[in-house]
Amino acid sequence: xxxxxxxxxxxxxxxxxxxxxxxxxxxxxxxxxxxxxxxxxxxxxxxxxxxxxxxxxxxxxxxxxxxxxxxxxxxxxxxxxxxxxxxxxxxxxxxxxxxxxxxxxxxxxxxxxxxxxxxxxxxxxxxxxxxxxxxxxxxxxxxxxxxxxxxxxxxxxxxxxxxxxxxxxxxxxxxxxxxxxxxxxxxxxxxxxxxxxxxxxxxxx
Amino acid sequence: xxxxxxxxxxxxxxxxxxxxxxxxxxxxxxxxxxxxxxxxxxxxxxxxxxxxxxxxxxxxxxxxxxxxxxxxxxxxxxxxxxxxxxxxxxxxxxxxxxxxxxxxxxxxx
Numbered sequence: 001x002x003x004x005x006x007x008x009x010x011x012x013x014x015x016x017x018x019x020x021x022x023x024x025x026x027x028x029x030x031x032x033x034x035x036x037x038x039x040x041x042x043x044x045x046x047x048x049x050x051x052x053x054x055x056x057x058x059x060x061x062x063x064x065x066x067x068x069x070x071x072x073x074x075x076x077x078x079x080x081x082x083x084x085x086x087x088x089x090x091x092x093x094x095x096x097x098x099x100x101x102x103x104x105x106x107x108x109x110x111x112x113x114x115x116x117x118x119x120x121x122x123x124x125x126x127x128x129x130x131x132x133x134x135x136x137x138x139x140x141x142x143x144x145x146x147x148x149x150x151x152x153x154x155x156x157x158x159x160x161x162x163x164x165x166x167x168x169x170x171x172x173x174x175x176x177x178x179x180x181x182x183x184x185x186x187x188x189x190x191x192x193x194x195x196x197x198x199x200x201x202x203x204x205x
Numbered sequence: 206x207x208x209x210x211x212x213x214x215x216x217x218x219x220x221x222x223x224x225x226x227x228x229x230x231x232x233x234x235x236x237x238x239x240x241x242x243x244x245x246x247x248x249x250x251x252x253x254x255x256x257x258x259x260x261x262x263x264x265x266x267x268x269x270x271x272x273x274x275x276x277x278x279x280x281x282x283x284x285x286x287x288x289x290x291x292x293x294x295x296x297x298x299x300x301x302x303x304x305x306x307x308x309x310x311x312x313x314x
Contacts, residue, residue, distance in 0.1 A: 018272045026272075033275050040283025047287050052294030054302070060234060072227055079262050080220045087213060189262040193255050200251035204234050205244060 021179060028183045032190045035153075039194050042149060043201050046142045057134035063122065063143070065203050071114050072199050078107030079192045082185045089181055092174045097181070098165055104188060105161040108154050115151050119144070143202065150198055153191050160184055214261045226254050 019025040050056045085100035122143075129144055131137045164177075164184045171177040230250045236243055260266040265273055 018269050018275075029272055029275060033279055036276075036279035037282055040279045041286060044283045044286040044290060048290030048294045051291060052298040054298065065231065069227065069231055073224065076220060076223045076227070079258065080216055083213075083216045083262055087216075186263055189258055192262070193258045196251055196254045196258065200230065200247050204230055205247050 022183075024179060024183050025186070028186050032186065035190070036194075039146075039149070039197070042142075042146050043197060046146060046201065049136075049138050049142060053136045053138065055135035057132070057136070057139055059203050059205070062127070062132075062134050062139075063203055067114060067118055068199060068203050071111055071118075072195065074107050074111050074114075075192045075195050078104045078111070079189050081107065082188050086178070086181050086185050089168065089174055089178055094168055094174050097168055097174070101161055101165050101168070101181070105158050105165075108158040108161065108188075108191075112151055112154050112158070115147065115154075119147075146198055146202055150191070150194055153194065157188050157191050160187060214266075216261070219257055219261045222257055223254055226250055226257075 016023055016026045019029070081100045081103040085097045085104060088094075088096035088100060126133045127140045127143065129141045132140045161184060164181055167180055168174075168177045230247060233243055233246050233250065236246075259276060265276060
């Protein structure tokens with residue numbers, strides 16, 4: 001989107017009937033739908049491998065869910081700070097918007113930190129991509145593949161949110177960045193949504 | 206823009222729902238019922254949480270129906286894929302079990 005279009009969204013050449021506010025929002029939804037197919041494939045493949053394996057370990061016995069429950073709660077909290085950031089921007093308060101964007105990014109950064117800690121702990125306990133002490137070797141491979149793919153999304157999201165801090169600061173008026181922050185929020189909530197699925201299917205089930 | 210058409214949903218209510226549902230999920234795995242019951246409950250709870258995030262945090266409830274359809278399509282594709290993979294996977298598992306039963310007979314590919 002050109003700067004002029006982002007400042008005055010009314011001058012966009014044509015609007016999509018699906019998201020009349022902006023093309024950017026429509027673009028993000030299409031990207032997220034594609035990304036969801038990616039995660040869906042990974043989880044479906046995981047389910048297929050697990051259902052047909054004779055010696056698949058019980059995930060919550062091996063992985064432990066206390067830390068991941070905290071991580072889940074953290075992502076839910078960061079989703080709330082994200083909607084709060086947008087709400088404050090809608091009310092014209094850029095300072096509060098930036099503060100809540102920062103909280104959101106911080107939540108994501110802590111999440112990735114905890115995941116690094118968890119991985120280190122599990123690798124130390126013998127969980128590797130080519131084998132583990134508890135059963136099917138694919139258990140480790142699929143665990144690192146899925147949680148790693150999600151962790152990369154969180155890392156990307158933190159960078160995205162931090163770049164939005166600058167974007168909000170640089171726009172001439174609060175409402176000029178509302179649309180872009182809303183789109184960033186869509187991505188962040190999607191990352192939260194995917195973690196809800198990953199937490200259920202890879203840790204609890 | 207700054208003045209949105211829809212009123213903001215009660216985000217804190219959604220937050221508490223998500224937090225409580227997460228606690229329920231963790232409690233469910235210790236239920237003294239069958240694996241299938243626990244599995245169905247967990248899938249239901251996960252989908253409920255995902256729906257709450259999509260509907261209210263991602264404002265899907267206030268968007269057009271077609272956008273909702275686009276958002277739901279991946280779920281349908283992934284569900285379909287599970288059923289496409291399973292028959293193949295069970296065939297491999299059965300063959301592997303057969304090979305093991307033959308006590309060291311060379312595996313046929």
